[in-house]
Amino acid sequence: MANWVPLWLHRLGSPPVFYRFAGAVRPWALGLALALGAVALYAGLFVAPADYQQGDAYRIIFIHVPSAWMSLFIYGAMTLAAFVGLVWRIKIAEVVAMESAPVGAAFTFITLATGSLWGKPMWGTWWTWDARLTSELVLLFIYLGIVGLYHSFEDRRQGARAACFLVLVGAVNVPIVHFSVNWWNTLHQGSTVRLVGPSHIEASMLWPLLTMMAATKLYYIASLFARVRADLIASEGGKAWVRELLTREEGAA
Template sequence: MSNWIPLWLHKLSSPPTFYRFAGTLRPWAMALAVLFGVIALYGGLVLAPADYQQGDAYRIIFIHVPCAWMSMFVYGVMGVSSLIALVWRIKLAEVVAMESAPIGAAFTFITLVTGSLWGKPMWGTWWTWDARLTSELVLLFLYLGVIGLYHAFEDRRQGARAAAFLALIGIINVPIVHFSVNWWNTLHQGSTVKLFGPSKIAWDMLWPLLAMTLATKFYYVASLFHRARTDLLALEGGKDWVRQIAEDEARK
């Protein structure tokens, strides 16, 4: 087993192998994302009861909370991939890290926008320099910084290494985002969904939230596979396996 895992990882990190692997799984991931998304929206917007304090305004959580979780999750993936890219110089790790950044930035932007829409009726303001909101905004700036630094270099691999270093520095902000409501006085409510122990949310509201979380996870996988495949073709242009793909497409 100890020998099988490195061999498996080594084979998967090969650009042509990953290209085929991602191409096979991407349609399934997108289909599951749509399926769980539809189920979650129906459960959250139609079946779930109104909140006794917030009324129907709380329903924005079915978008806001999963996107907030994904903003941190994607940065975690980007950070791990960046570490692998810097230490072992694996091209696929660079691709995964750099192509995760725009997706994570989109999730973070949606989190901030939906949070503002939710905050107006709940707090009476669109924005406040709350610890959770501010650290989430910093997370967006980190994503944008990684994207900008990556594209600032003519040599894409050199740009990826520079951006990976920035991503690693910024990883410290992820636990700050997560634990900010516990470390500081904040208007933002604490965690209501717990992995260990009972969650502080009714099951009728919890299951659509979890379904939407699965939808965002599958969407991330599908989107990452699509972006990574496109990027690999650009990076590996001129290689035999890329020419073979071009020839196969021309015959169709």
């Protein structure tokens, strides 16, 4: 591999460079996310045929399933960033991990809310202790714990390091929780209805789902970059590059 890749990554570790990079990428990611999301939503709600068992109620999977994927995907991305941040003490990685957590928590919450909305017509109840939903609920608590720990420190950097450590602890814990909840669910003979209903999915249902998945990924990037930029401005407030930035913006206004 050409050696400009590690060099580029190394340069990206510097806050001002990352700030500019994120600022350049963010509008594109957000625009594309909104466009793809609109297409996927239209296709999912109007183009895809109704399910022969669940009728139109199944259409919530076009929100629910991509959110559920994102809730795990973001945890994975966050774990990677936290590990890099802790081991090599790279500030940007710590910030990326910390600013991923609220976005991940939001997607987890959407997963739970849509699952609950879907459960009412299907199971006749808002909440059921289904193994997947329960695991999602525990995941939400993990996310909230990380956000809470980060904000409970006077020193932001120290808070970020402690919370990054908690991210890693959680990463070990998530599979254990999933395994134990599955075991518990079979023990207590809970509902075995699966939220992702059809086992074979039609192409006209699949492509809006995949499009929505791409849209959520792009939205994560856009949201994350906006948050990281705000965090950098706040934590690097006294530094020369931020002051330079401010004077330039004031001059432009």
